[in-house]
Amino acid sequence: MPELIYPWHQQAWQQVIQMHQAQRIPHAILLSGIKGLGKHVFADNFVASLLCLSQNDEFEACGHCHSCQLLAAGTHSDHTVVTPEDEGKQIKVDQIRQLKASQTLMPKVSPSKTVIITHADQMNLSAYNSLLKLLEEPQPNSVLILISENSQQLPITIKSRCQTIAIPVPDQAQSLVWLSQQKSEHDEKAWQALLKIAHGAPLQALHIQHEGLVQSQTIMKDIAVLMKGEANPVQMAASWQQFDLKSVMYQLQSLMQAKIESLLLAEQGVSEALIQQYWAISDCIVATIKLISSQNNVNKILLIEDFMVTVKQHVDQINHLQEPNR
Secondary structure (H helix, E strand, C coil): CCCCCCHHHHHHHHHHHHHHHCCCCCCEEEEECCCCCCHHHHHHHHHHHHHCCCCCCCCCCCCCCHHHHHHHHCCCCCEEEECCCCCCCCECHHHHHHHHHHHCCCCCCCCCEEEEECCCCCECHHHHHHHHHHHHCCCCCEEEEEEECCHHHCCHHHHCCCEEEECCCCCHHHHHHHHHCCCCCCCHHHHHHHHHHCCCCHHHHHHHHHHHHHHHHHHHHHHHHHHCCCCCHHHHHHHHCCCCHHHHHHHHHHHHHHHHHHHHCCCCCCCHHHHHHHHHHHHHHHHHHHHHHCCCCCCHHHHHHHHHHHHHHHHHHHHHHCCCCC
16 A cells, blocks of 8 residues: 555555456546545545556555656646635636646546546536536546545535545544554543544544644533533634534534433433433534535524524423432
8 A cells, every 4th residue: 555545544445456456447536534534645646546657556656657756746747636726615617617628638648637626515506517517528548536525515416427435434443543653742532532523533633633622621611511501602602613613513423422322321221301302412413513514604603502502402301301300
């Protein structure tokens, strides 16, 4: 395997090797997975191997040929990257039209042409329609790699014309081993807290570090107040805006899953009605994550306020069910 591929990439890379050995590399690939799994590194290694003039049987780029040197220098004429022009913005239809025009040209250096489209789930309808035409009429010797953190938002017409390679979230044990090998002062307990915020993604946990631990401690205190039914939704919603709200929801989701598991495994029977209230909170967290992840212009302060009001309603029911002599 290429040296830069992370250990949790191994299964997906084996899928690539099998496609190569069977000479069945598809025209379009959807590389999916949450933020912090190294999808771009995987895509870069895939491109390097596709363009290399002398890759080995394990589909590894040699790193020395003319093609590899051009790619490393960022001047390879047969490789194109399409990404939003501004952070947080959509890929424009003109960008896809320019890509279509360039794809009609034959490769100049390598046997193939490659394209990486980052944030593929961030396009408007016109851009998707233009991309669809390119997928429906693929150019020979051309491979498009679409990278997406929210592949569920891609139109089915796009997804159905791509072969999906999913980068999985590694189990916590593998993540902790890898994180312990990085230069950091954090112990295992700190990494566990960071992985909860990062939804299990090691690179994201490594990226957030100090800010993530501050967030973890703040949210833990706030959720304790919220679960007592004593929170001020307006003040707390405003406070949470300083954090990445999706990671906040991931942290809450992890806490809620642990709580539900403890109730289900409790030696003394727990009422079904009580467990249902915690499941309802979990469902509310999932729904909020979907809204945060959508391309709609959501008012995030109002969204979190509504979330907290809903949670408080379930908390009131939980406290009612837990009252003595019930």
